[in-house]
Amino acid sequence: MKIAKMEPTKQGTALVTGATMGIGAAIAERMAREGMDLVLVARDAARLEAAAKRLRADHGVEVLAVPLDLSHEQAPAKLAERLEDERVAVEVLVNNAGVAQVGPVADTNPARMRALIDVNARAVAELTSLLLPGMLVRGHGAIVNIASTAAYAPAPYNAAYGASKAFVLSFTRAVWAETKRTGVRVVAVSPGATETPMNTRPVPGKRQPEQVAETVMKAMRGRGPAVVDGPFNTVQAFVFSRILPTRTAARISGQFFRKAASES
Secondary structure, three states, rough: HHHHHHHOOOOOOOEEEEOOOOHHHHHHHHHOOOOOOOEEEOOOOHHHHHHHHHHHHHOOOOOEEEEEOOOOOOOHHHHHHHHHHHOOOEEEEOOOOOOOOOOHHHOOOHHHHHHHHHHHHHHHHHHHHHHHHHHHOOEEEEEEEOOOHHHOOOOOHHHHHHHHHHHHHHHHHHHHHHHOOOOOOEEEEEEEEEEEEOOOOOOOOOOOOHHHHHHHHHHHHHOOOEEOOOHHHHHHHHHHHOOOHHHOOOOOOOOOOOHHHHHH
């Protein structure tokens, strides 16, 4: 559904990818509660429009629903063109869309791996590069890239996902350094195990999407380049990245993801 000439609120407009379920839906809900207008991006057009309709009704904000598969090469550019057509200036970009694929690399379909990397890494980098210049010109804005605790150690049996999130974490830290003192906030938020359709296994310290959304809001008010969601996950990320030898961290995470692969 097209909304012509969105009239921005004083709070501005937040763009959330992967916005129809899990963490993305919780972030969109939280932004709407703050009075921000929304641009929601996801693949499922029907589910996307249903989410947009509910948020408009519940919070009285403008919502533009953009059905788009971010694994397609031209998707970020098409989204930027749509924003320009609608005259939408994005105040907050939340690169949340992501896919996971557990199992050995040797058994992985290369096309599926490429699609995972395109969504989890390439689209994050491209959308950041497309929307950051406008924020810099305006002298304000925020970019939140959703990484993962899997970014902090090798992830055998979830290798492409972990590596893609390590890219997001490293990329975000670099852009944070480039944009300090510009008025634009750039931060990576790394959830651990969170109750989403991608992750239904019972694990210690599992978080709810709404908790991650609160962490995102706090991270936007912070100063550092990266935030881990939840106390358990924060300790885990620190231990895996700073204390354990790489081979030990890989063995432990590999045991976890290998079990997940056997159960999927």
